[in-house]
Amino acid sequence: MSPQLSSAQWRADIVGKLHRTARQRPDHPAVIDRHGTTSFRSLYLAAARQAQDLEGHPEHSAGVAVLRAAPSAAFFIQVCAALMAGRTPLLLPARVPEAKVLHDVQTARRAGCRPWKAVLAVSGHRQVPVLTHGESPAAPRKARALGMRAGGRALFAAPMHLNGPFEFALRQLLLGGCIILAPRFTPEQWLHYAGAYKADWAFLVPSQIQQVWNDSTPPRELRTACSSLRLLLHSSAPCPPPLRQRLADVLGAERVAEYYGTTLYDGTLSPYASPGPGGPPLPDSELRVVDASRWPIATGAQGVIEGRSRAGLISHRTDQPCTGRSEWQSVGDIGRRIGDTDRIEVTDVAVPGRAIVAGIKVALAETHDTLIAHPAVRTCEIRISPHGRFGSVLSAVVHTEDPTLTSSDLRTWCARRLTPPQRPHAIELRRDTAHDHTTLREGHARL
Numbered sequence: 001m002s003p004q005l006s007s008a009q010w011r012a013d014i015v016g017k018l019h020r021t022a023r024q025r026p027d028h029p030a031v032i033d034r035h036g037t038t039s040f041r042s043l044y045l046a047a048a049r050q051a052q053d054l055e056g057h058p059e060h061s062a063g064v065a066v067l068r069a070a071p072s073a074a075f076f077i078q079v080c081a082a083l084m085a086g087r088t089p090l091l092l093p094a095r096v097p098e099a100k101v102l103h104d105v106q107t108a109r110r111a112g113c114r115p116w117k118a119v120l121a122v123s124g125h126r127q128v129p130v131l132t133h134g135e136s137p138a139a140p141r142k143a144r145a146l147g148m149r150a151g152g153r154a155l156f157a158a159p160m161h162l163n164g165p166f167e168f169a170l171r172q173l174l175l176g177g178c179i180i181l182a183p184r185f186t187p188e189q190w191l192h193y194a195g196a197y198k199a200d201w202a203f204l205v206p207s208q209i210q211q212v213w214n215d216s217t218p219p220r221e222l223r224t225a226c227s228s229l230r231l232l233l234h235s236s237a238p239c240p241p242p243l244r245q246r247l248a249d250v251l252g253a254e255r256v257a258e259y260y261g262t263t264l265y266d267g268t269l270s271p272y273a274s275p276g277p278g279g280p281p282l283p284d285s286e287l288r289v290v291d292a293s294r295w296p297i298a299t300g301a302q303g304v305i306e307g308r309s310r311a312g313l314i315s316h317r318t319d320q321p322c323t324g325r326s327e328w329q330s331v332g333d334i335g336r337r338i339g340d341t342d343r344i345e346v347t348d349v350a351v352p353g354r355a356i357v358a359g360i361k362v363a364l365a366e367t368h369d370t371l372i373a374h375p376a377v378r379t380c381e382i383r384i385s386p387h388g389r390f391g392s393v394l395s396a397v398v399h400t401e402d403p404t405l406t407s408s409d410l411r412t413w414c415a416r417r418l419t420p421p422q423r424p425h426a427i428e429l430r431r432d433t434a435h436d437h438t439t440l441r442e443g444h445a446r447l
Contacts, residue, residue: 007114010136011086014116014174017138018044018080021176028151029178031073032197038073040176043080050081062106064118066090066098069161071181076173083116083137090118090129093161093419104129104318113322117170119163121263122361123331125353128317130163130263134326135313142313143171145269145282146259147231148201150176155199157182157190157208159419162360163263164235168203187212195225202229205236205359206243207391213246222250235259236359237349237391248272260346264315264329265307268344278338278345284311287344288328289337299337302347306330357421358390367394367424370417374410376402378432385425393425399432 021028022044030043054065065082069075069091082089090105092098105118108131115131123130135141146168148154154172156179158165169179182193185208194202204212213222226232232251239247239258247256253272258279261267268287270279281287288296289303297303309326316322316329332351335344355362364382371380381397398410407427414423 007086007116007133010114010116010133010138011083013136013138014080014083017174017176018047018084025151025176028176029153030173031076031179031181032153033072033181034183035073038077043073043077046077047080047084050077051084054081054085054087061087061102063109064088064090064102064105066092066102068092068094069159069166071156071160071183073181075160076169076179079170080173088115088118088131091161091166092120093159095415095417095419096120097417101129105131108318108322111322117163117167118318119161119166119263121163122354122363123264123317125363125365127363127366128319130315130317131322132167132263132313132315133322134324135309135311137167137170138174139311140175141283141311142266143168143175146171146233147257148172148175148177152177152201152230153180153197153199153228154178155180155182155190155194155197155202157185157193158203158205159360164261165203172201187214187217191217191221191225194229195227198228200228200230201233202231203233203235206234206239207359207389209234209239209247210243210391211389213243213250219250226251229255232256233259235261236361237356238346244272260333260344262307262331262333264331266309266313267307268346276338276343278335278343280342281307281344285309287342289335289344290330294328299339302334302336304330305333305335305344305346355384355392355394357393360419360421362394362419362422364394367396367414367418367422370414370422371396371398371410371424374413376400376405377410382424387425390421390425394423395426395428396424397428397430399430401432403431405429 022040026041027039029037030040031038065087067078067089079089115133117132118129120127121130156165156169160166172179180197180199182189256272258270266282266285268279268281287307291297291303306328308328314326334348335346353364368382371377377398379399383395384392385395387393410427
C-alpha cells in the first residue's frame with residue numbers, strides 16, 4: 001500500500017502540475033463557463049496571487065478555506081489557490097451554515113490530518129464532513145481510469161459541492177484538460193454545451209439522462225450534439241435497463257460507461273461494451289461483499305459492499321481518527337461478486353434514512369431536524385416518493401397547533417437552510433387542537 005502523502009508533498013505536486021501546464025500550454029482553455037474561457041496561464045496566475053494572500057494570513061481559519069461551490073472558473077481558481085497555499089478546501093453549498101462543519105474540519109487538522117478536500121456526504125443517516133488525503137489529486141491514476149485525457153474537454157452540469165463532480169473536475173484540470181461548466185442543468189442547455197464546446201467526456205446521473213434522452217428529442221439531434229463525445233459516464237444509482245438500451249442505441253455501447261463509487265472509496269467502472277453485469281474495481285482499489293458481521297460472503301450472494309484503496313487515497317469522517325491507513329469502509333450499498341472474477345454488481349442503493357433526489361444523496365434526518373426547528377412545528381414525518389423527473393423526492397407531514405402556519409412559510413424556512421434536493425417537494429399540514437384534527441394539503445415545492 002502506498003505511503004500517505006504529507007500536505008507539503010501534495011501541495012508541491014499540485015503547484016508543479018499547474019505551473020508546468022501553464023508554461024507548456026499557456027493559452028489552452030482550462031475552464032469554460034457562462035462568462036467565457038479561462039486559459040491555464042490566467043488560472044495559474046490568479047490562483048498564485050490568491051495563494052500568496054492566504055499565506056500572508058496563516059492564522060486565519062486554522063488551515064481551512066471555506067468555499068461556496070459554484071460552476072465557475074472563479075470557484076476553481078479559489079480551489080487551486082487554497083491547495084497551492086496548503087489549505088484544505090471545505091466545499092459547501094450556498095445555504096449550509098459553516099460554523100459547525102468548519103469547527104469539525106479545523107479540529108481534524110489540529111489533530112494532524114492534512115486533507116486536500118473536505119466535503120459534506122451522507123453517512124450513518126446524517127450529512128457529515130468527509131476528509132480526503134493521501135494520494136494527490138494530481139496523480140493521474142483515477143482520471144485516466146475514468147477515461148479522461150490531458151488536453152480533453154469534460155462537461156459537468158452538477159452542483160460542485162458534491163464529491164463526485166468536484167473530484168472528477170479537479171482531476172481533469174490537474175491532468176491538463178479543460179472543464180466545461182454548465183451554469184445549471186436543463187436538457188436543452190446540456191445539449192448546447194456538449195455540442196458548442198465539443199466535449200469529449202461528460203458526467204451525468206440517470207435522472208438527468210432520462211431528461212436528455214427522452215422520447216421527444218429526435219435521435220439525430222442527440223447524435224449531433226454528442227458527436228465529439230468519447231465517453232459518457234453516469235453514476236449515483238444504477239441506470240434502468242430501458243434507459244441503458246436507449247443510450248447504447250444513440251451513442252453506441254463503446255461510448256457509455258457506468259461508474260460506481262462513494263465519497264469514502266473508489267469503485268468500479270462498467271463499460272456498456274463489456275460482457276456481463278458489473279465491473280472491476282478501478283486500478284489500485286479493492287472491493288468486497290460482506291455479511292452483517294463483515295465477513296466476506298460467497299460469490300453470487302448479495303451483501304454489503306465495502307471498499308478501500310491500495311494507492312494511498314484515504315477518506316474518513318471528521319469523527320473518525322486519521323490513521324494514515326486505508327481501512328475497509330461502506331455506505332450501505334448492496335451488491336454481489338460475479339463468478340470467479342473481481343467484478344462487482346451493484347444491486348441496490350436504497351439505504352434506510354437516505355434518499356437519492358435528482359442523483360443527489362440526502363439524509364432524511366437533515367430535513368426532519370430543519371422542520372422540527374421551526375417554532376410552530378410540533379412533530380413531522382419525512383417520506384420518500386417516486387418522481388418522474390427526479391427519480392424520487394421528499395415529502396413532509398407536519399403537525400402544528402398554529403392556525404396561521406402555511407406550507408409557504410415552511411418552504412421559505414427550508415429554502416434558507418437546505419439545498420433544493422433536501423427540501424420537501426410537498427408539505428401536508430395537519431392542524432392539531434384539543435378538540436379537532438384537520439388536514440390541510442398545500443402546494444408543491446420546486447427543485
